[in-house]
Amino acid sequence: MSGQVLVLNTGSSSIKYRLIDMATRTGLAGGLVERIGEDESALVHDGVRVERRVADHEEGLKAVLAAFAEHGPSLDGVTALGHRVVHGGSRFVTPVLIDDAVERAIEEIAPLAPLHNPANLEGIRVARRAFPGLPHVAVFDTAFHGTIPPHAHTYAVPREWTRKLGVRRYGFHGTSTAYVSRRAAALLGRPYGEVNSIVLHLGNGASATAVRGGRSVDTSMGITPLAGLVMGTRSGDVDPALPAYLARVAGMGLADVDTALNKESGLLGMCGANDMREVWRLADAGDEDARLALDVYGYRVRAYVGAYYAALGHVDAVVFTGGVGENSARVRALATTGLTRLGIEVDPARNAAESAEARVVSPEGAEVTVLVVPTNEELEIAEQTAACLEEG
Ligand SMILES: Nc1ncnc2c1ncn2[C@@H]1O[C@H](COP(=O)(O)OP(=O)(O)O)[C@@H](O)[C@H]1O
Numbered sequence: 001m002s003g004q005v006l007v008l009n010t011g012s013s014s015i016k017y018r019l020i021d022m023a024t025r026t027g028l029a030g031g032l033v034e035r036i037g038e039d040e041s042a043l044v045h046d047g048v049r050v051e052r053r054v055a056d057h058e059e060g061l062k063a064v065l066a067a068f069a070e071h072g073p074s075l076d077g078v079t080a081l082g083h084r085v086v087h088g089g090s091r092f093v094t095p096v097l098i099d100d101a102v103e104r105a106i107e108e109i110a111p112l113a114p115l116h117n118p119a120n121l122e123g124i125r126v127a128r129r130a131f132p133g134l135p136h137v138a139v140f141d142t143a144f145h146g147t148i149p150p151h152a153h154t155y156a157v158p159r160e161w162t163r164k165l166g167v168r169r170y171g172f173h174g175t176s177t178a179y180v181s182r183r184a185a186a187l188l189g190r191p192y193g194e195v196n197s198i199v200l201h202l203g204n205g206a207s208a209t210a211v212r213g214g215r216s217v218d219t220s221m222g223i224t225p226l227a228g229l230v231m232g233t234r235s236g237d238v239d240p241a242l243p244a245y246l247a248r249v250a251g252m253g254l255a256d257v258d259t260a261l262n263k264e265s266g267l268l269g270m271c272g273a274n275d276m277r278e279v280w281r282l283a284d285a286g287d288e289d290a291r292l293a294l295d296v297y298g299y300r301v302r303a304y305v306g307a308y309y310a311a312l313g314h315v316d317a318v319v320f321t322g323g324v325g326e327n328s329a330r331v332r333a334l335a336t337t338g339l340t341r342l343g344i345e346v347d348p349a350r351n352a353a354e355s356a357e358a359r360v361v362s363p364e365g366a367e368v369t370v371l372v373v374p375t376n377e378e379l380e381i382a383e384q385t386a387a388c389l390e391e392g
């Protein structure tokens with residue numbers, strides 16, 4: 001497909017967007033609306049800060065379109081729009097052309113991803129109104145995990161829940177994981193279908209995925225994006241009896257516990273900061289809570305790497321991506337400490353070297369290649385959008 005795809009990644013409190021030229025597979029322009037609903041909200045279009053105070057997603061998207069109109073480039077060449085949708089449930093395991101019925105289905109799945117799907121839907125609605133004549137394609141975070149076998153996606157709960165209520169592990173960050181695991185195989189110079197990797201997507205949300213021969217076989221997030229690793233504001237794994245315990249001893253309601261585990265836990269809950277840079281700053285200044293939060297974060301990642309090593313049997317690559325995984329050498333060091341018996345370690349000098357490029361950070365000749373691969377969810381969404389439209 002030639003032409004241009006406008007990709008919208010509408011998150012719970014942000015909108016990321018990029019205009020991609022499909023002939024050259026390059027981004028022509030892009031930006032970010034951050035902290036929607038807060039006083040410090042802002043739109044940064046192609047590196048230039050152009051708007052403050054964005055009340056909600058609808059306003060944010062309108063500001064994005066206005067920024068293109070005012071500062072360029074023109075959106076006249078757009079031939080399709082690609083939308084990131086976090087939860088596709090059991091229904092969507094491939095990208096799909098959006099119509100009213102698909103919109104309704106995404107709405108029905110929303111209870112499974114309450115932080116994400118409603119925002120994704122809002123983006124779709126505003127964009128469909130703004131570009132009524134163009135095809136809109138939904139690309140799902142869950143889709144890549146459709147290959148996880150039953151023994152890894154089934155919860156040991158009453159089978160009626162599994163059969164009738166859609167209770168199972170779905171997994172997320174699939175678009176990112178597909179992109180970086182393919183890039184990792186290319187960097188190793190091996191066919192994608194022959195490479196086993198453990199992908200650590202460490203951003204605001206964080207997940208680990210075991211990829212066997214290019215297919216996801218297990219992942220740390222579950223029915224919702226709350227399970228698994230420690231995240232900025234999400235707890236990751238806790239004892240499933242915790243909500244009932246809090247109800248009993250603290251009289252907390254289920255909705256309050258759910259909000260606390262999603263928005264007031266993780267790094268933020270443990271040390272008062274959810275931005276990884278701030279957590280390190282606190283720890284370096286002697287803050288014990290921040291130090292502990294980092295230890296918990298690192299230990300959790302190592303435990304998942306160990307588990308997925310066992311699941312895969314043989315691992316060719318460990319791949320770090322996401323805002324934290326790409327930028328924090330200290331987190332990568334923490335996350336690989338003590339794993340040398342598994343052949344997993346980072347070379348201090350390689351790991352510390354800053355770069356925006358995909359690169360090897362393990363020592364020469366290491367048994368497992370440790371890589372940093374910057375993710376590009378927007379390019380992957382644009383490519384999947386184009387492929388979906390070509391297949392008709
Ligand atoms: N140089 C850095 N060192 C440590 N953490 C960083 C650095 N740069 C960005 N981050 C972290 O990346 C996280 C955001 O990751 P990102 O993948 O962009 O998030 P999102 O899930 O919103 O897409 C923030 O916690 C931020 O602190």
Ligand SMILES: CC(=O)OP(=O)(O)O
Pocket residue numbers: 011086116141172173203204205206225
């Ligand atoms: C699914 C998920 O956690 O996404 P994000 O990291 O963008 O919050």
Ligand SMILES: [Mg+2]
Pocket residue numbers: 203204205
């Ligand atoms: Mg993200």
